[in-house]
Amino acid sequence: MEKDDLGVEATQNSLSFIPRSVDSARVLSGESYAYYTPCPTAITPHDKSNPTNGASESTPCVLGVDEAGRGPVLGPMVYSAFYLPIELHHSLLAKDHSFDDSKALTAAVRANLMHLLNTPGHALYESCGYAIKLLSARDISSGMMKPGTAVYNLNAQAMDATIEIIRGVVEERGVDVREVYIDTIGNPATYQQKLERIFPSLKITVAKKADSLYPCVSAASVAAKVTRDVALEVLYESVLQAQAIENAPTVPEGWGSGYPSDSKCVGWLRRNMDPVFGWGNECRFSWGTAKEMLEVKGGARVDWPADDEDGNGMLSEFLLASGPGKGSGQNGLREWFGQKQAEII
Structure with missing residues (x-):
C-alpha cells in the first residue's frame, strides 16, 4: 500500500472533489458503511420479475476486488468491488484509461480516474460500477479488542467485507457477474476455496x-485508495477545526502517512493524545502503537465505579452521591469526570 503523506496541504487541495463513496457525516461519526453506484447504462441486470424473458438478457460482467488501508493506525480500511461488461474489461480499463495498481499511479492520476468514474456521460461512468465497504477505525478496533474467543480479527473483517460487497452487487442488484478476481489475503488457495463455497456459480480467481x-x-484498487484518502482528509480537517475551536496549537506538517512506521504519524499521535480518551474516531486503538502510548507513555488510568454484588449498582447513584472527592448534583458530575489536562508531548 502506498504511504502518501497526508496533511494540511493535501487536505486543502483534495477536498474540492469528494467522491460519492465518501459519506463525510458517517466517516466523522466513526460509522462503517457500504456504498453502491447505480447500475451503469451499459449493463442490463437480471430481470428478477421475468427471468425467462429473452428480450431482456443480462450483460455478462467481470468483477474485481481490492482494498486500501489495511496497515495504518489512522483512518478506515476500505474494500472495493469494481465491475463492467466482460467484453470491455481490457479495452476500456487497460487500453483506453491505463488503470494499474494504485501504488503505481500518482495521487493526481488516481483522483482523475475516480472523477471520471463519477462523471455522467463519460465512458467509465456509463459502463462501470463499483461498491465500497468502509470499515471505520473505531469498528476495526472494537472487533479486534473483543475479549476471548469473541475477538473479530482483521482477516475476518476483511473477508466479511469482501463477501458483503460481492453479494450486494450480484444478489441484491442482479448484476450478471461471471468472473471474479481478488487480491489475496493470506493463502490464495484457502481464500479462494472459502469464496467458492459461498458463491458456487461464480468463477473466482x-x-x-x-x-x-x-x-x-x-480499478477496484483505485476506487478503494481514493475513497480512503479522501475519508482520511475529512477526518484530518475535522481535527484541525476542533483544535481551532479549542485554540490549541496546530502542527502544519500534519499526521504523515498514518502508518506506525512513519515518525511523523507517531509524533502527531504523541502530541494529540488525550491522557484519558486517547484520540477520536480517526485512530485504531487496537494497534500496538496506540496501545503503547496510552498504557506506557503517559495515559491516565481511571477507576470506574463497580457494580454491587447483585450487579445492581447505578452509575448515576455514584456520580450524584455526596462525599469527599465527589461533591453533589451537577458539580459532582463535573468533578467526577475531571478536566482535560495539558497536552502530552
Whole structure:
C-alpha cells in the first residue's frame, strides 16, 4: 500500500472533489458503511420479475476486488468491488484509461480516474460500477479488542467485507457477474476455496498481485485508495477545526502517512493524545502503537465505579452521591469526570 503523506496541504487541495463513496457525516461519526453506484447504462441486470424473458438478457460482467488501508493506525480500511461488461474489461480499463495498481499511479492520476468514474456521460461512468465497504477505525478496533474467543480479527473483517460487497452487487442488484478476481489475503488457495463455497456459480480467481494482473482489480484498487484518502482528509480537517475551536496549537506538517512506521504519524499521535480518551474516531486503538502510548507513555488510568454484588449498582447513584472527592448534583458530575489536562508531548 502506498504511504502518501497526508496533511494540511493535501487536505486543502483534495477536498474540492469528494467522491460519492465518501459519506463525510458517517466517516466523522466513526460509522462503517457500504456504498453502491447505480447500475451503469451499459449493463442490463437480471430481470428478477421475468427471468425467462429473452428480450431482456443480462450483460455478462467481470468483477474485481481490492482494498486500501489495511496497515495504518489512522483512518478506515476500505474494500472495493469494481465491475463492467466482460467484453470491455481490457479495452476500456487497460487500453483506453491505463488503470494499474494504485501504488503505481500518482495521487493526481488516481483522483482523475475516480472523477471520471463519477462523471455522467463519460465512458467509465456509463459502463462501470463499483461498491465500497468502509470499515471505520473505531469498528476495526472494537472487533479486534473483543475479549476471548469473541475477538473479530482483521482477516475476518476483511473477508466479511469482501463477501458483503460481492453479494450486494450480484444478489441484491442482479448484476450478471461471471468472473471474479481478488487480491489475496493470506493463502490464495484457502481464500479462494472459502469464496467458492459461498458463491458456487461464480468463477473466482484469488491471486497475489492481482491488482497488477487484472484491470478490474486495478480499478477496484483505485476506487478503494481514493475513497480512503479522501475519508482520511475529512477526518484530518475535522481535527484541525476542533483544535481551532479549542485554540490549541496546530502542527502544519500534519499526521504523515498514518502508518506506525512513519515518525511523523507517531509524533502527531504523541502530541494529540488525550491522557484519558486517547484520540477520536480517526485512530485504531487496537494497534500496538496506540496501545503503547496510552498504557506506557503517559495515559491516565481511571477507576470506574463497580457494580454491587447483585450487579445492581447505578452509575448515576455514584456520580450524584455526596462525599469527599465527589461533591453533589451537577458539580459532582463535573468533578467526577475531571478536566482535560495539558497536552502530552
